[in-house]
Amino acid sequence: MSNTLSGQTAVVVGGSSGIGKATAAQLNNLGASVTIVGRSQERLDAAQADIGDVAVASVDCTDEAAAAAFFEGLNSLDHLVITIAASASLGPFSEVPVDGLRETFDGRFWPYLIVMHHGAKKLSDQGSLTLVTGASAIAATPGASALAAVNGALEGMIKTLAVEMAPTRVNAVAPGLTDTEAWSRIPDKIREGMFADSSASTPAGRIGQPEDVAAAVTSCITNGFLTGLALPCDGGKRLV
Numbered sequence: 001m002s003n004t005l006s007g008q009t010a011v012v013v014g015g016s017s018g019i020g021k022a023t024a025a026q027l028n029n030l031g032a033s034v035t036i037v038g039r040s041q042e043r044l045d046a047a048q049a050d051i052g053d054v055a056v057a058s059v060d061c062t063d064e065a066a067a068a069a070f071f072e073g074l075n076s077l078d079h080l081v082i083t084i085a086a087s088a089s090l091g092p093f094s095e096v097p098v099d100g101l102r103e104t105f106d107g108r109f110w111p112y113l114i115v116m117h118h119g120a121k122k123l124s125d126q127g128s129l130t131l132v133t134g135a136s137a138i139a140a141t142p143g144a145s146a147l148a149a150v151n152g153a154l155e156g157m158i159k160t161l162a163v164e165m166a167p168t169r170v171n172a173v174a175p176g177l178t179d180t181e182a183w184s185r186i187p188d189k190i191r192e193g194m195f196a197d198s199s200a201s202t203p204a205g206r207i208g209q210p211e212d213v214a215a216a217v218t219s220c221i222t223n224g225f226l227t228g229l230a231l232p233c234d235g236g237k238r239l240v
């Protein structure tokens with residue numbers, strides 16, 4: 001453990017699973033006082049048992065009043081990471097119903113904005129905001145146009161917010177396919193085939209692990225000269 005973030009506070013919204021949980025563990029190892037946020041108390045408790053010394057808060061961030069109350073209750077906030085996942089409507093654009101496109105924004109875009117809006121009021125000048133977006137913001141991802149729209153919309157805000165919120169730093173990290181609990185909902189055989197296909201066509205020769213993406217997020221937090229950046233963390237997949 002290093003003490004790089006000793007005396008600093010961090011909130012990881014989506015910290016009970018996958019990329020968020022790995023990020024919370026890395027920030028905790030760097031000495032930050034970390035709070036992880038998610039909806040399920042059971043998942044929060046399980047993550048806390050795995051990571052160790054983190055606080056937990058059960059908040060559904062689609063609920064603006066609940067998110068606002070959570071941030072108002074914080075004494076201080078240096079680093080805010082948002083890594084919320086929700087189901088998305090997938091399929092060829094013309095076949096995804098407009099309601100499905102709308103639901104993708106309701107589950108993925110608006111919770112990010114709600115958290116950013118209320119969290120930003122608490123962030124310290126020395127602090128940072130980091131959004132976990134997705135490679136679909138910059139690379140063609142057939143069947144995922146709704147996700148591309150959400151991720152593109154979030155990344156489109158980064159440069160403006162980095163200037164508006166300065167000296168607080170604002171960045172995004174855009175993962176490629178990453179082996180997290182989010183994929184556990186699909187049958188094992190299909191998932192394994194998808195991971196193998198993606199590994200074969202990725203320059204790094206593998207898909208991502210939560211710790212890979214967490215390390216990119218942690219760099220955005222600890223490098224005080226990084227701001228206004230949308231950092232791909234995809235093993236080079238966007239290049240091929």
Ligand SMILES: NC(=O)c1ccc[n+]([C@@H]2O[C@H](COP(=O)([O-])OP(=O)(O)OC[C@H]3O[C@@H](n4cnc5c(N)ncnc54)[C@H](OP(=O)(O)O)[C@@H]3O)[C@@H](O)[C@H]2O)c1
Binds near residue numbers: 014017041
């Ligand atoms: N895994 C990938 O291949 C991949 C690729 C590209 C981009 N990404 C992006 O990376 C981010 C994290 O993905 P992941 O794979 O780490 O997902 P994950 O393992 O499913 O974790 C998602 C986290 O978000 C929390 N969450 C969901 N809805 C919430 C809400 N309304 N309020 C508060 N917390 C909420 C979940 O807890 P509860 O369910 O208990 O609320 C959980 O802690 C997402 O934005 C995803 O789109 C992932």
